[in-house]
Every structure is written in C-alpha cells, then in structure tokens.
Amino acid sequence: SAVISQKPSRDICQRGTSLTIQCQVDSQVTMMFWYRQQPGQSLTLIATANQGSEATYESGFVIDKFPISRPNLTFSTLTVSNLSPEDSSIYLCSAITGSLAAFFGQGTRLTVV
Amino acid sequence: SQELEQSPQSLIVQEGKNLTINCTSSKTLYGLYWYKQKYGEGLIFLMMLQKGGEEKSHEKITAKLDEKKQQSSLHITASQPSHAGIYLCGAATRGSARQLTFGSGTQLTVLP
Numbered sequence: 001s002a003v004i005s006q007k008p009s010r011d012i013c014q015r016g017t018s019l020t021i022q023c024q025v026d027s028q029v030t031m032m033f034w035y036r037q038q039p040g041q042s043l044t045l046i047a048t049a050n051q052g053s054e055a056t057y058e059s060g061f062v063i064d065k066f067p068i069s070r071p072n073l074t075f076s077t078l079t080v081s082n083l084s085p086e087d088s089s090i091y092l093c094s095a096i097t098g099s100l101a102a103f104f105g106q107g108t109r110l111t112v113v
Numbered sequence: 114s115q116e117l118e119q120s121p122q123s124l125i126v127q128e129g130k131n132l133t134i135n136c137t138s139s140k141t142l143y144g145l146y147w148y149k150q151k152y153g154e155g156l157i158f159l160m161m162l163q164k165g166g167e168e169k170s171h172e173k174i175t176a177k178l179d180e181k182k183q184q185s186s187l188h189i190t191a192s193q194p195s196h197a198g199i200y201l202c203g204a205a206t207r208g209s210a211r212q213l214t215f216g217s218g219t220q221l222t223v224l225p
Contacts, residue, residue, distance in 0.1 A: 006155070030213055042201065043156075043215040059214075092155060096211045100163070102146055102203065106155035 002027055002095050004008045006105030013083050013112050020079045021108045022082040023093035026028045031096040034066070037107070049076040049093075116138045116140060119216025126192050127224050136202035136225045144205035145185045146213060147176050149198045156201065159187075185204050188219075197223045 003026040003075035013019050023032065032049040047068055048056040070076040080087055090107045097103070126132050136145065145212045148156040151207050160169045162185060164180035169176055173190045189196055200219050203213035 001158075021206060042167070042217050043203075043213075045212050048212060069120070090153065090155075091206070100144060100205075100211060101158060101161050102211055103158055103214060104156040109153060 004105035010109040030096040080109040123220040140206040146203040
C-alpha cells in the first residue's frame with residue numbers, strides 16, 4: 001500500500017490568487033494523478049503528473065490554470081491559479097503502486113471567496 | 114450516456130440487511146476499483162479487480178468483476194452503521210494506464 005499526505009487539508013482563498021497543494025507519498029510509485037471533485041459530484045481527472053517532464057492534461061484542463069510539478073517519484077504539487085469561485089472544490093492526488101493499486105490523499109478542500 | 118454508470122444513487126437499509134451496488138462500463142475494464150468516501154474526505158481504498166470473473170472479499174464486503182469485464186458489483190453482508198458513506202467505483206479503461214473514470218457514487222445510509 002501507499003500512504004499519501006496532502007497539504008493543506010483545506011484553505012479559503014481570495015479571488016485572483018493561487019493555491020499550491022502538495023502531495024507526498026511514503027514510497028516510490030509508478031504514476032501520480034490529480035483529480036477534482038466539485039460539490040456534490042464525483043471525481044474528474046485533471047492530469048497525469050509525469051516525473052521530470054510536463055504533466056499530461058485531460059480535455060478541459062490547461063497548464064496555465066493548473067500547473068503541476070513532479071520533481072521525483074514521491075512528490076508532486078498542483079497549483080490552482082487565478083482563482084474564481086468556480087474553482088471551489090476538493091482536489092485529490094492519487095498514486096499507483098507497483099501492484100497497480102490506486103491510493104488517494106485525504107484531499108484539499110478549497111473555498112474561493 | 115455516461116462512460117461509467119453506478120447504481121443505485123442512494124440506498125437506505127436497516128442494520129443487518131444485505132445490499133448490492135453495481136457499476137457498469139461502456140468500455141472494456143482493465144481494472145475496476147472500489148472506494149469508500151466519507152463526506153468531504155479522501156477516498157479509502159477497498160478493492161481492486163483486474164481479471165474477468167475475479168472476486169475479492171474484505172471483512173463483510175465482496176466485489177466481483179464479471180467475465181466480460183464490463184461490470185462489477187459490490188456486496189455488503191449484514192450491514193452495520195459503520196458501513197455508511199459514499200461508495201465510488203473507478204474504472205481503468207486505457208489499458209495499462211491507471212487514469213480512472215469514476216461513477217457518480219452511491220450514498221449508503223444504514224439505520225440502526
């Protein structure tokens with residue numbers, strides 16, 4: 001298994017600012033992903049965090065709005081830029097182990113005011 | 114239609130009753146994951162199924178992946194209030210890649 005620590009657990013941000021979310025895994029993992037869960041909805045994949053190269057974004061998500069870094073096999077960050085109230089969501093990181101099990105962090109609840 | 118259909122959307126059962134949640138994909142499943150989520154929190158990994166016909170159990174929860182690998186069911190035996198929460202299925206449909214598409218979730222309430 002993998003234990004994923006995600007920080008911060010929640011934040012309230014002003015419009016137009018940015019929030020960076022950190023995701024630390026306790027072991028080396030093969031893949032890392034970022035998801036968004038809008039209020040009352042299920043999870044939507046934002047992007048695949050690629051180690052040492054640019055992230056791969058899903059349709060509807062762009063690098064300028066959601067820059068992602070993954071400097072090594074156990075750590076990734078997601079920044080949500082130029083915040084608007086529509087960005088209020090839970091953001092979750094996920095890591096895939098060698099056995100292909102997919103674990104999630106506890107999520108970051110973002111409220112934009 | 115949705116790529117991954119999960120049913121029912123909500124379920125209210127009396128403690129001690131059995132229940133089943135279904136997840137049907139419009140694409141071939143290379144992996145099917147079941148999670149439990151409490152409101153506003155992260156996802157707790159329950160089980161992963163990969164092979165058609167596979168069945169796994171953990172305590173009173175059993176999950177199966179059908180032979181044609183496009184449908185999975187989660188069965189809870191003798192439900193308890195601790196089983197209450199949102200159950201989500203996540204499907205890997207891109208071969209060996211593990212980007213997951215999620216169902217809409219099932220809100221389970223267990224009445225004492």
